[in-house]
């Protein structure tokens with residue numbers, strides 16, 4: 258195979274490989290190994306601990322779906338919190354909503370924001386919006402210390418390893434519930450329905466105990482393991498399947514539409530099965 262290739266080991270038995278044009282940046286931050294590479298197939302790509310985080314070619318599938326579903330579920334979102342999201346893609350989508358007055362981005366690693374700004378400006382561009390406040394701290398602690406503060410909370414974290422582990426816990430979800438306003442909406446990226454079904458089932462079970470409305474929705478993300486990705490949603494008042502689309506703002510998107518919003522919650526039988534399987538059942 259011509260040229261140099263990068264492979265991400267997505268599971269012990271599965272890798273995705275991309276031909277590299279060049280490595281644009283590589284460093285060890287206080288939290289993780291960080292690289293930005295330019296690839297033939299997906300353009301520039303952010304890697305953290307050798308795991309593909311986002312690519313210029315397919316980032317919009319994920320960033321539009323994690324942002325516009327909760328922001329259209331809430332009829333008048335004014336304050337939003339993003340945990341993780343240091344590449345800026347989720348913030349770029351949030352600031353498209355005219356109702357938004359303030360976005361707080363809580364990213365533990367300042368080097369992710371600095372490198373996204375330098376090498377991925379088309380993804381990080383929303384970070385310069387006057388409504389955005391960036392805090393370099395642990396999202397777990399940030400949420401623990403807040404009450405009745407945010408209309409929307411979005412967790413755009415790395416996989417449940419290292420500093421992100423606590424972002425997938427029931428205790429964290431209970432703290433999110435308290436940090437949300439009385440009619441707040443929460444969404445987190447919750448991994449692959451193909452390779453992480455046990456994690457997703459446990460998370461949905463936790464959210465059902467904490468929120469009056471708890472749903473799972475799916476989208477495709479070509480560069481993520483299995484190409485199908487899950488988002489877990491918890492809502493204190495508004496149902497994502499009962500949006501008044503006459504009120505929803507018209508925002509420029511390349512993947513998200515009201516029809517795709519609705520369809521994303523239609524779960525295939527294999528997902529329904531593992532969500533409904535009793536705890537001990539193997540699947």
Ligand code: SAM
Pocket residue numbers: 288305309310311319340341342343344363364365366369394395396397413414415416419420421422424446
């Ligand atoms: N969209 C990507 C995905 O789904 O894998 C992730 C985007 S973003 C690069 C993930 C960010 O989460 C990283 O920049 C990482 O530093 C940050 N992160 C991990 N744990 C965190 C924590 N406890 N508090 C705040 N940020 C955290």
